[in-house]
Amino acid sequence: MTHRIAPSILSADFARLGEEVASVIEAGADWIHFDVMDNHYVPNLTIGPGVAQAIKPHCVRADGSKVPLDVHLMVQPVDALAVAFAKAGADLISFHPEASAHVDRTLQLIHGEGCKAGLVFNPATPLDVLEWAIDKVDLILIMSVNPGFGGQSFIASALRKVAQARKIIDAEKARSGRDIALEVDGGIKVDNIRAVAEAGADTFVAGSAIFGQPDYKAVIDAMRAQLAAAAR
Ligand code: DX5
Numbered sequence: 001m002t003h004r005i006a007p008s009i010l011s012a013d014f015a016r017l018g019e020e021v022a023s024v025i026e027a028g029a030d031w032i033h034f035d036v037m038d039n040h041y042v043p044n045l046t047i048g049p050g051v052a053q054a055i056k057p058h059c060v061r062a063d064g065s066k067v068p069l070d071v072h073l074m075v076q077p078v079d080a081l082a083v084a085f086a087k088a089g090a091d092l093i094s095f096h097p098e099a100s101a102h103v104d105r106t107l108q109l110i111h112g113e114g115c116k117a118g119l120v121f122n123p124a125t126p127l128d129v130l131e132w133a134i135d136k137v138d139l140i141l142i143m144s145v146n147p148g149f150g151g152q153s154f155i156a157s158a159l160r161k162v163a164q165a166r167k168i169i170d171a172e173k174a175r176s177g178r179d180i181a182l183e184v185d186g187g188i189k190v191d192n193i194r195a196v197a198e199a200g201a202d203t204f205v206a207g208s209a210i211f212g213q214p215d216y217k218a219v220i221d222a223m224r225a226q227l228a229a230a231a232r
């Protein structure tokens, strides 16, 4: 399985965001995870489409290849901001189904803007909506903390939900041949990333674990060593 590491810039130095994005890409980031909070759906306020547009030119490796900008919307309502982030340069846009009045419509809207679309599940939210939405989903994001803040502890029940999501994804792959990413977000560190991979995840968000250390590459390398040892 291909494993991707998606550093969350929520824990980066906002005064030097362009440099931080460049440094974490140089350190080996596969995606840049961009947390959008609105002080309504979640009790915190972060960054908007203007900041996404400003960092987009930095989302590129030394060899010129692009690093996908993975926008995680913790906002309500969803639709207008999803469009704004698409126009600002997002590659993937994920939202929480309970924050959208019409989940299917929002998925179509994101695709219509040329982006991949994801659904995000809070620790206490079941995966039920996938029964009717999986054919329009490119990414499933399982929250292993309650959204709103970086630096929280991993909630262990997320492992069971990741395993359930993996079964749903494998069934959809067998049915339609489509690949769907399975990302986990919150409290991921070097010492638990392997268990998350073994539960079935392929994409790992890490904020404080990476930006809280002086040497980003050392953390990403240590995470990759754990992933290489994972049973799947
Ligand atoms: C939480 C955000 C996460 C967060 C992860 O609401 O969605 O992406 O920044 O940060 P850590 O890795 O510190 O838990």
Ligand code: ZN
Pocket (backbone or CB within 6 Å): 008, 033, 034, 035, 072, 185, 205
């Ligand atoms: Zn996030």
